[in-house]
Amino acid sequence: MNVLRKLKSAGPDAAVLAVFLVCVLVVALIYFNPGFTRYSSAVYPFFILQPDDVQEESIPNYAGVRRTYTFTIPETNTATTTGARLMVYLRHTIARYDIEGSDLHNDLAEDETPHIGQTPGNYWISIPMRPIYGGKTVRIVLTPVYDSVRDVEPTFMVITKDALLTMMELPKDRLILSLGLLSAIAGLFLMLMVFAMPLPMAEKRRLFYLGSVTVTAGLWKLCGLPSVPLLFEYWCGQKVLWYIGAVSYILMMILSLRLLTVMNGRQENPLGKSCIFASAALGFVILLLQMLGLVELHQTLIWFGLGISALHLVSLFGQKPGRTELLWQLPFFLTLGIDLLIYFITGSMRSAPAFLLWCTLNLFVRGFSFIREAILRERLLRIKEEELRDARIKTMMNQIRPHFIFNTLSSIYVLCMDNPGQAMQVIQDFTEYLRANFTALTATEPITFSDELRHTKAYVAVESLRYTDKLRVDYDTKHTAFRLPPLTLQPLVENAIKHCLGKGIGPEHITVRTWAEKTGAFISVEDDGPGFDPNGKDDEQHVGIKNVRQRLQLMCGGTLEIQSGSPRGTVITIFIPTQGGSGRQ
Numbered sequence: 001m002n003v004l005r006k007l008k009s010a011g012p013d014a015a016v017l018a019v020f021l022v023c024v025l026v027v028a029l030i031y032f033n034p035g036f037t038r039y040s041s042a043v044y045p046f047f048i049l050q051p052d053d054v055q056e057e058s059i060p061n062y063a064g065v066r067r068t069y070t071f072t073i074p075e076t077n078t079a080t081t082t083g084a085r086l087m088v089y090l091r092h093t094i095a096r097y098d099i100e101g102s103d104l105h106n107d108l109a110e111d112e113t114p115h116i117g118q119t120p121g122n123y124w125i126s127i128p129m130r131p132i133y134g135g136k137t138v139r140i141v142l143t144p145v146y147d148s149v150r151d152v153e154p155t156f157m158v159i160t161k162d163a164l165l166t167m168m169e170l171p172k173d174r175l176i177l178s179l180g181l182l183s184a185i186a187g188l189f190l191m192l193m194v195f196a197m198p199l200p201m202a203e204k205r206r207l208f209y210l211g212s213v214t215v216t217a218g219l220w221k222l223c224g225l226p227s228v229p230l231l232f233e234y235w236c237g238q239k240v241l242w243y244i245g246a247v248s249y250i251l252m253m254i255l256s257l258r259l260l261t262v263m264n265g266r267q268e269n270p271l272g273k274s275c276i277f278a279s280a281a282l283g284f285v286i287l288l289l290q291m292l293g294l295v296e297l298h299q300t301l302i303w304f305g306l307g308i309s310a311l312h313l314v315s316l317f318g319q320k321p322g323r324t325e326l327l328w329q330l331p332f333f334l335t336l337g338i339d340l341l342i343y344f345i346t347g348s349m350r351s352a353p354a355f356l357l358w359c360t361l362n363l364f365v366r367g368f369s370f371i372r373e374a375i376l377r378e379r380l381l382r383i384k385e386e387e388l389r390d391a392r393i394k395t396m397m398n399q400i401r402p403h404f405i406f407n408t409l410s411s412i413y414v415l416c417m418d419n420p421g422q423a424m425q426v427i428q429d430f431t432e433y434l435r436a437n438f439t440a441l442t443a444t445e446p447i448t449f450s451d452e453l454r455h456t457k458a459y460v461a462v463e464s465l466r467y468t469d470k471l472r473v474d475y476d477t478k479h480t481a482f483r484l485p486p487l488t489l490q491p492l493v494e495n496a497i498k499h500c501l502g503k504g505i506g507p508e509h510i511t512v513r514t515w516a517e518k519t520g521a522f523i524s525v526e527d528d529g530p531g532f533d534p535n536g537k538d539d540e541q542h543v544g545i546k547n548v549r550q551r552l553q554l555m556c557g558g559t560l561e562i563q564s565g566s567p568r569g570t571v572i573t574i575f576i577p578t579q580g581g582s583g584r585q
Contacts, residue, residue: 046159063144075134086127121242169227179356180222187214209259216252224349253308275315432458446483482521500529520577531564
């Protein structure tokens with residue numbers, strides 16, 4: 001059993017470690033062997049094809065320029081061998097081409113092709129070099145869509161597609177490719193764990209949004225790599241990848257803001273919620289206007305990022321941020337800013353790994369620490385529930401005393417003959433006392449003070465039959481708007497009676513008072529009976545008080561203090577904090 005318990009407790013940690021090792025293995029394989037075996041081919045000689053002529057003309061739309069590149073296909077085996085292609089990578093540029101003696105061709109995009117917005121995205125054009133094309137003229141017309149790519153000079157390569165992918169592009173992209181796959185896989189795993197693990201809703205939100213931010217960050221970076229659209233050409237179209245990357249960027253910024261508002265585990269502030277709705281509405285409007293052709297997503301992304309960054313700051317300082325929020329916010333924008341700066345300078349994501357490095361590190365360090373904390377918290381909660389159940393059972397067993405029940409029934413029997421009216425009242429009080437005792441055995445939530453006071457008064461009324469003129473209990477309970485565990489007040493009053501009048505010491509005066517302060521509710525039970533040592537050995541009196549103290553702590557975070565005088569007088573004070581919900585005003 002001990003071995004099984006240890007294996008069960010080590011299960012989550014082992015699962016996290018296994019996923020981490022698998023991710024590291026995948027990354028290592030991609031990084032050190034970026035080519036895919038089924039695409040690997042013998043070393044193929046390739047060359048850069050230089051244009052014979054470049055003509056540039058001004059146009060009234062797009063970036064204002066259109067360039068026509070003219071090539072003569074060499075009559076060599078290298079250029080016209082089976083599988084050779086004229087390949088060129090384009091970013092936000094519309095391409096058209098024709099080969100001498102053939103119709104006008106268009107691989108992926110041309111002016112008349114319907115698409116969302118002006119940009120065709122980032123893609124490769126691929127012109128097959130067949131033997132019959134040797135010595136013929138190829139004309140490629142390129143129209144940059146935006147000013148940011150107006151002056152980009154494309155590189156025209158004659159090479160096989162497999163060799164281009166495995167020998168040139170994947171090795172260059174291996175760092176970002178491996179980090180992007182790691183982020184996407186690990187983030188998706190974290191999101192799936194949310195549905196598989198029995199966690200509180202607050203923990204599920206933190207883990208889900210942390211995983212979703214990491215997934216979208218990985219997709220955004222992957223879709224910006226030249227090797228990814230070349231790889232996806234084997235299965236699907238290329239230009240959709242740019243739109244996936246752009247949408248992933250928008251979702252990443254919105255989800256990051258959402259994660260910021262739930263990261264501390266506290267109640268969300270209204271300002272943070274407003275920022276979430278504003279960011280989601282802004283993203284929706286931008287995408288809608290893009291589909292209607294009223295805005296260009298490429299030109300809008302930077303302004304969207306700045307707007308969401310401002311909402312991050314508003315949400316952050318609107319909730320008095322702690323270290324948890326700051327350690328998320330500052331590295332997020334620092335690494336993101338560095339990568340975007342590198343992208344704008346170089347035009348490529350290949351040299352911008354800072355943001356993905358931070359996302360991956362944050363996911364494994366912070367994300368799985370969230371899981372570990374949640375599991376430990378769940379274990380402690382189960383232990384507390386077991387302790388609470390044991391405390392309730394012990395208290396209940398202490399309350400069920402055969403001698404008390406027999407004495408009460410005997411008193412009722414006598415009253416039925418001498419005073420039937422009083423007998424009916426005692427039966428009613430005794431019934432109320434027993435009902436409250438048995439209800440407390442299954443209670444899992446605090447009850448109102450009014451219910452506990454009614455239970456106490458019923459018990460005092462029954463005991464007054466035995467101690468006529470020897471017992472006086474006064475109640476100064478103006479403050480009743482709070483909750484407490486069942487069987488909290490009544491056992492304390494019972495202890496005072498039992499250890500004074502039950503031992504032949506009397507008469508006894510007990511005072512029950514309640515009052516409220518800013519921090520919570522207070523109850524005091526004061527008697528003039530014999531004092532006792534609160535630190536003495538665990539006799540029956542100490543066991544009862546210990547059970548009350550334990551249930552106060554477990555169910556509402558309350559405390560119990562004892563001040564016992566010598567030789568007489570004891571004051572027991574109970575405090576129930578407002579924050580726990582039980583002592584709420």
